[in-house]
Amino acid sequence: MxxxxxxxxxxxxxxxxxxxxxxxxxxxxxxxxxxxxQQSSGWIFDSINETDGASLLGGALAFGTATMVLATIYGFVWYWGPIIWGIIGFFAGTSLWLVISIIAMQKKRAQRITLTSRAxxxxxxxxxxxxxxxxxxxxxxxxxxxxxxxxxxxx
CATH class of the missing domain: 3.30.70.120 (Alpha-Beta Plaits)
Structure with missing residues (x-):
């Protein structure tokens, strides 16, 4: 046995x-x-079968949508109009979220490596x-x- x-x-x-x-x-x-x-690499997309809750794309799109709405609202007052400012707001918000998330993931990975340095x-x-x-x-x-x-x- x-x-x-x-x-x-x-x-x-x-x-x-x-x-x-x-x-x-x-x-x-x-x-x-x-x-x-095994060291897992960061994915931009999460599949339906393998999700770890750390997808970059979901949060980036949500933040991009929020900034798009704000830029569209203020676009009625600004020179180029709401459509152009909405598009600019979407891409700026999405890019900002991706940059912040990638920097945070790198810091977290560096902390994890120092905490678990034993093989x-x-x-x-x-x-x-x-x-x-x-x-x-x-x-x-x-x-x-x-x-x-x-x-x-x-x-």
């Missing part, structure tokens, strides 16, 4: 492995696989091979040491 658990890379993982080794599960029955986090700060998959009588004990040890998820594979 295999018991599979996921952990954040932390001290709890080390304690869980140590407790399992103390109870007779040798290093040949415990396997830990570190997972590396092994992702998750770890722990695979334990054990017999049926030991399974409940192994699950209890993993749960008491903050496992994110636990699954079993019976063979």
């Amino acid at each position: 295999y018991i599979i658990a996921t952990y954040n890379h932390s001290l709890y993982l080390e304690v869980a492995i140590a407790q399992l080794e103390e109870q007779g599960l040798g290093k040949d029955k415990i396997m830990a696989v570190p997972l590396k986090r 092994d700060c992702g998750e770890v998959v722990l695979i334990i091979r054990c017999e049926e009588p030991q399974a409940q004990f192994v699950k209890d040890v993993l749960l008491s040491n903050m496992a994110l998820a636990i699954g079993t594979l019976e063979r």
Whole structure:
């Protein structure tokens, strides 16, 4: 029987492995696989299947529309008229929002890189091979040491 658990890379993982080794599960029955986090690149568009809430285009178009309305209102007073000022307001608002969003994303990415500078700060998959009588004990040890998820594979 295999018991599979996921952990954040932390001290709890080390304690869980140590407790399992103390109870007779040798290093040949415990396997830990570190997972590396993939860096996601910023997208202008979000697809319907993969959305992270950080699309640049939605906010830019909304801000562009708001500035277009304001420029159209004031365009009745200004020299070129409401249509030209509405178009200018739309493109100026959209461009301004895109520039501000890109700068904010770069600052956020730089902060994230400095906070997670360790290469092994992702998750770890722990695979334990054990017999049926030991399974409940192994699950209890993993749960008491903050496992994110636990699954079993019976063979």
